Amino acid sequence: MAAQHTWSIVETTAFDEVARDNPHPRLRDLRETCPVMRDEPVKTWFLTRYEDVRDTVNDRTLWRHWKNSEEGALLRRMDRDPDEPGTDSILSMDEPDHSRVRLPLAKAFYARINAMKPKIEAIIDEVIDSAPHGEPFDLIGEIAVPIPILVIAAILGVESERFREFREWSEASILGLNPLRTPEQTELMEWGSAQLTAYFTELMAARRAEPRDDLISDVVALQAAGAPLSDDEVRTNLTALLIGGNLTTTDLIGNGVWLLLRHPGELAKLKADPSLAAAAVEEILRYESPVAITNRVMSEDREVGGCPMHAHQSVITSLHAANRDPAVFEDPNSFDITRKHVPHVAFGGGSHMCIGAPLARIEAKQALARLFQRFPDLKLAGGEPVWRALPFFRGMEALIVQG
Numbered sequence: 001m002a003a004q005h006t007w008s009i010v011e012t013t014a015f016d017e018v019a020r021d022n023p024h025p026r027l028r029d030l031r032e033t034c035p036v037m038r039d040e041p042v043k044t045w046f047l048t049r050y051e052d053v054r055d056t057v058n059d060r061t062l063w064r065h066w067k068n069s070e071e072g073a074l075l076r077r078m079d080r081d082p083d084e085p086g087t088d089s090i091l092s093m094d095e096p097d098h099s100r101v102r103l104p105l106a107k108a109f110y111a112r113i114n115a116m117k118p119k120i121e122a123i124i125d126e127v128i129d130s131a132p133h134g135e136p137f138d139l140i141g142e143i144a145v146p147i148p149i150l151v152i153a154a155i156l157g158v159e160s161e162r163f164r165e166f167r168e169w170s171e172a173s174i175l176g177l178n179p180l181r182t183p184e185q186t187e188l189m190e191w192g193s194a195q196l197t198a199y200f201t202e203l204m205a206a207r208r209a210e211p212r213d214d215l216i217s218d219v220v221a222l223q224a225a226g227a228p229l230s231d232d233e234v235r236t237n238l239t240a241l242l243i244g245g246n247l248t249t250t251d252l253i254g255n256g257v258w259l260l261l262r263h264p265g266e267l268a269k270l271k272a273d274p275s276l277a278a279a280a281v282e283e284i285l286r287y288e289s290p291v292a293i294t295n296r297v298m299s300e301d302r303e304v305g306g307c308p309m310h311a312h313q314s315v316i317t318s319l320h321a322a323n324r325d326p327a328v329f330e331d332p333n334s335f336d337i338t339r340k341h342v343p344h345v346a347f348g349g350g351s352h353m354c355i356g357a358p359l360a361r362i363e364a365k366q367a368l369a370r371l372f373q374r375f376p377d378l379k380l381a382g383g384e385p386v387w388r389a390l391p392f393f394r395g396m397e398a399l400i401v402q403g
């Protein structure tokens with residue numbers, strides 16, 4: 001038998017140049033040879049089989065907060081100092097706080113998205129319609145970046161005269177996702193977050209005095225009606241909607257357009273039958289998901305995938321590897337927008353399942369439909385894409401196209 005090489009977790013991420021361009025071959029190796037891997041130097045388990053990943057993310061008895069994980073665990077090292085003051089967002093809250101904050105927030109958010117669907121679609125159409133015709137342009141910068149920022153601004157109730165600043169603050173605070181940021185970028189990030197906090201404080205006061213038709217008014221009304229949410233929790237979680245939603249939706253649109261342009265047969269199917277847009281979005285989420293992993297912390301000693309794990313050990317689940325597991329997806333490395341059943345785990349699962357999934361789906365579906373309607377001859381106009389060096393995410397720096 002050939003000697004087997006086991007990849008470290010870091011070697012499967014965008015930290016590593018080879019995995020940055022294409023993480024899938026290394027993830028396949030791991031799934032085939034070491035599907036439940038202990039990466040001792042970073043004190044973390046790494047799961048690559050669909051069944052193990054799905055069962056782990058769906059398990060509501062596990063912890064989420066990295067502060068429960070052992071010293072030296074990879075994600076614990078990458079996050080802020082546990083002694084630093086600050087409120088956690090739902091992303092890292094455990095029970096009972098997680099449900100206390102997430103349930104009212106999700107209820108208000110989903111009602112807003114439903115009520116605003118036509119407005120959301122109109123914003124997307126407007127962005128796409130203003131992209132240049134007949135000359136090369138960067139799809140990421142011109143279309144995929146502004147769409148989620150303008151949409152979430154409208155949902156929250158940001159005044160149009162503040163859009164430009166809001167975009168600057170949002171982009172600055174997203175630098176927080178990059179553990180390799182420079183000291184200057186950290187400074188910019190801190191500035192962006194402070195500006196957003198101040199602005200949300202101002203908006204919450206304004207909407208308490210005079211409610212409008214927006215999510216901030218809905219949330220302060222919930223507080224007034226007795227929902228147990230502190231002002232800090234509201235601000236932190238409104239910011240989490242920006243941080244969680246912007247880059248990911250940008251990458252869903254960018255990766256989707258790239259995949260369709262690289263698979264003309266699939267694009268032809270979509271053009272012939274635009275009602276396939278929703279199915280195309282699910283296949284993009286399966287095949288090249290914007291978020292590579294999620295994580296949990298063991299809350300007790302337990303066996304996972306046949307391996308003994310201990311309480312406080314950190315577990316990273318590879319959503320990318322799970323989504324290409326041949327045990328679940330036939331011919332998993334082929335991109336096929338007419339797959340019948342696509343139970344991908346791109347949005348994670350269980351109590352932490354992505355709160356923005358319905359919004360991401362609306363945005364990506366509308367963006368693809370409108371883009372190929374307005375630019376029926378859209379083609380790639382640059383060389384190979386440059387993938388972003390941001391670990392645990394998958395998206396392009398730029399995608400030059402021409403329509």
Ligand code: HEM
Nearest residue numbers: 090091244245248249252294347348349352353354356360
């Ligand atoms: C485009 C695609 C998106 C992808 C692939 C994605 C992926 C994910 C994943 C994998 C998780 C962790 C789930 C888990 O651990 O089980 C998550 C959580 C979250 N996402 Fe998304 N997301 C996307 C879009 C959005 C949008 C549009 C928003 C908000 C507007 C958002 C906000 C959040 C928040 C707040 C959480 C934390 C939820 C919790 O822990 O309770 N995401 N997302």
